[in-house]
Amino acid sequence: MQSDQGFNNASVPQTAELSAAIQRFANTDGDFTTTLPxxxxxxxxxxxxxxxxxxxxxxxxxxxxxxxxxxxxxLHNYGPGQLMLSTFDMPVTAHVTQASRSEPLLGMMLKLDIRQIAQVAYEMELPPSSETAYEPISVHNLDPALFDALMRLVRLLDEPQMLVTPLAPLLQQEIIVRLLAGPQGPQLRHIIADGTPRQRMAQTLSWLRKNFKQALNLNDLAAHAHMTPSTFRQHFRDITGMSPLQFQKQMRLQEARQLMLNQAFDAGEASNLVGYESASQFNREYKRLFGAPPSRDIKRMRLETDTSE
Known part of the structure; x- marks a missing residue:
């Protein structure tokens, strides 16, 4: 098993203000949407x-x-002073390794638009990435200028009247410019290079993310990516660490879990909605992934949320 090297705390930005901003909107355990989608x-x-x-x-x-x-x-270790970049919508396994009630883990996630990345890269006249080894998820030291742009974006949450102005899109564009110009830039340029296997795989993964309920035909996916089935399987596993079928299964189970947790669907309803035809297969695969049957897992998650408040 491979692992990132230890943290570089020498250049940790001053994060107290951002921590305070996060806690104003996330004063209990959980994942919180904001007025910035x-x-x-x-x-x-x-x-x-x-x-x-x-x-x-x-x-x-x-x-x-x-x-x-x-x-x-x-394995990626990730903490203060670092930036985590995910270049695909993909299943991962993650866990908190250090946090307490007095010093909880605090963080933010900002989704990126691949079309905007491509447009900005074109305007910056950046060459396609070819030399850097590609990683679907990578961890980098956080540049202070990029941190400042992220801080300014979060500050807008305290100024609701500014969210209807062009300021938020401009800040998001600045963040993409700084990402492309920084050490993580080559990773982003990998997925927008026209005609490359990774760009075609990015398109395929995006399609799978939106259409995971459909029956999976490996030959059709390979043809869409302009690859032979064996080459497609190899590229897919290199990028995601799993087979296309495993990827689809995790997407289905994750969606079913959210339907049960957030919309109060029962296991039978959720399994049908995400594409399962067999309730017993759904229950078996759910338990294998999450460690407990659906009803017990959802009850545990709700209990954990209640006790954290």
């Missing part, structure tokens, strides 16, 4: 068990606490 805020009061989840194309910043993210056999 691409921005979510996060808080956890303790160490957690490794748990499958979905990371979208975007960036994450932690101001307090530490996390660990596993993609395939690659």
């Amino acid at each position: 691409a921005l979510t805020l996060h808080r956890r009061h303790g160490v957690s068990e490794p748990m499958p989840c979905i990371y979208n194309l975007g960036i994450g910043v932690i101001t307090q606490g530490y996390k660990q993210i596993m993609v395939g056999d690659k």
Whole structure:
């Protein structure tokens, strides 16, 4: 199992202001949407068990606490002073490794738009990335100028009247410019390089993310990516750490979990909505992924939320 090297705390930005801003909107454990659709805020009061989840194309910043993210056999440690970049919507296994009630984990996630990344890269006349080894998820030291742009974006939450102005889109564009110009830029340019296998895989993964309820035909997916089935399987596993069928299964189970947790669907209803035809298969695969049957898992999650408030 591969792992990132330890944290570089020498250049940790001053995160106290951002921590305070996050806690104003996330004063209990949970994942909080904001008036900026691409921005979510996060808080956890303790160490957690490794748990499958979905990371979208975007960036994450932690101001307090530490996390660990596993993609395939690659382990990423991630904490204050660092930026996590996810270049695909994909399943990962993540858990909090350091947090407490007095110093909870605090963080933010900002989704990115691949079309805007491509447009900005074109306007910056950046060459396609070819030399840097590609990683679907990578961790980088956080540049102070980029941190400042993220801080200014979060400050807008305290000025609701400014959210209807062009300021938020301009700040989001500045963040993309700084990402493309920084050490994480080559990773982003990998997924927008026209005609490359990784760009075609990005399109395929995006399609799968939106259409995971449909029956999976590997030959059709490979043809759409202009690859042979064997080449497609290899590229898919290299990027995601799993097979296309495993990817689809995790997408279905994650969606079913959210339907039960947030919309009070029962297991039978949720399994049908995400594409399962067999309730017993759904229950078996759900327990294998999340460690408990659906009803017990949802009850545990609600109990954890109640006790954190």
